[in-house]
Amino acid sequence: MRIHQFTPFTSTGPKGPVRPVAPSCVGRPRPMTPASASASAGQQASSAGSSSSDSTPAASGSSSNNNKPQAWAPPTGILKINPALLQAGGLDVSREGPQARASFEGHLNSLFLPVNLDHPGIRVLNIDPPVLTVEGFLTPLECDDIVRTATDSGLMRQSGVGVGGYQLKDSGDVRTSSTLAATTEVLAQQPALSAALHVMLSRARCLLRGPLPPEGPAAFSRPSQPGQAAFELPQVARYQPGQHFLTHEDAFPSSVVASKGYQRRATLLLYLNDCGEGGSTKFDILDIAVQPRKGTALLFFPAFSNGVPDRRTLHTATDAVTEKWVTQLWLSVGVRTQQQQQQLPAYVRGTRSGGPPGPKGRKRGVPPQRINTKI
Incomplete structure (x- = not known):
């Protein structure tokens, strides 16, 4: 399993999406839409065999164009493991070998x-985007x-759907399950439930x-x-026969992130019984389905x-x-709000080419005064 080292995010982002190289145990990367399957697969295959310079645009324009920061585009390809695995x-x-790991x-x-x-028990179901399971995350x-503690609390309610960080009063047929939101008040009033959920929280810190x-x-x-992490309060959900939660994403929209200053970065979903x-x-x-198994975490x-x-x-x-x-736990991490972003210098935001301003108080090309370091 070999993947090229990804360039960490910067304020301006890399010059283009970085494509991982498919390892020997992995199938061909899969595009997001069937219509672009052949084209995307061919592009990823060619990029895997080419040098890193081939993945950047040709320097045919002026030097000023090359200096312009380019907006980071999220990857759209999919890197799957072998279907047999x-x-x-x-x-x-x-x-796997140390290099693959x-x-x-x-x-x-x-x-x-x-x-x-x-x-223990960790398995990879998909490489990019990463999807993992952990067998035996909790004991039966x-x-x-x-x-038991969620049922005894009597606090299971009709599940809602969050839009833009807010809860809809009527989720219609989108989400038909019932949910217990483990707020601080609920945990204070239900010590048995708090103790049971604390076990999951401590295991999450180990993972x-x-x-x-x-x-x-x-x-x-x-x-x-920015960079500060927090767990969202856990939820316990029950699905009766025929109930579901239709297609959704756990991340907040970018507009909400820009105003609130944090984003969901990890979802830990724990199956509490076998189905x-x-x-x-x-x-x-991704065309991957994970069947609930008691004690397994996704x-x-x-x-x-x-x-x-x-x-x-x-x-x-x-x-x-x-x-x-099921019970679920989200990890959120702070990011710069829109107001904080505007307060940054232009060269940090990427709105002006060039680096930080030079030292003031002397002309360009004139060496600075030597500092007397004698005691």
């Missing part, structure tokens, strides 16, 4: 979030505790490698500055590390055939 439960990273870690660290790939008894929120109640504080049929989590664009990344939503992670909770229980 997917059918067998996913790619076991521990069986380092390559995948670099992919996660630069574009998404660091993950503890040594965590721990899963039963969450279901994710940062940035992570502080311990204690501050873990749920709203991110107030032999129906109730799968289906990634519509991890994916709704947005890139710069806060741009990754629409490749659109997913659906398909119609349940039998009762289905």
Whole structure:
């Protein structure tokens, strides 16, 4: 499994989308739309065999055009694992060589979030965008505790749908499940439920490698500055037969991110019971369906590390055939608000070519005064 090292995000972004190279155990990258399948596959194959300079535009224009910052475009290609490996439960990273592991870690660290790939039971279902599962994330008894305490609380309510960071009063047929929102008030009044969910929270800290929120109640504080992380309060959801959550994305729209100053960067979905049929989590664009297995966690990344939503992670909770229980946890990370972005110097925002201004107080080409370092 070999992936080219991805360039970390900067204020202006790389000059073009970076394409990973398909490893030997991985199928051909898949485009987002069937209409562009052949063209996209050919482009990715050619870029895999070419040098890095071939992926940048030719320098046929003037030098001023080359200096203009280009807006970063999110990747649209898909890098899948071998179908046989997917059918067998996913790619076991521990069986890959050190170079392949380092390559995948670099992919996660630069574009998404660091993950503890040594965590027991971890499997890779898709490389780009990364989709992972963790078998045995919770024990059957721990899963039963969450279901029992959520049921005993009597606080399960009709699920809502968030639009632009706000909750709709009527979600119609989009989301028909019932949900318990574990607010601070609910956790304070339901100590048994709080203890059961705390186990999931502690396991999440072992799986994710940062940035992570502080311990204690501050873990749920709203991110107030770029790079600050926080967990959103968990939710417990129940799907009765025939209930579902139609195609949706977990990331906030860019307009909401620009005003609020944070974005959902990781989704951790934990299955609390087995569903032999129906109730799968289906990634519509990736054509991957994850069947609920008790104690298994599903991890994916709704947005890139710069806060741009990754629409490749659109997913659906398909119609349940039998009762289905899940709990979910989101990790949000602060980004610059629109106001903070405007306060940055022009050369940092990328609105003016060139670097930072030179030192003041002397003419260009004149060396600075020597500093007396004698004591």
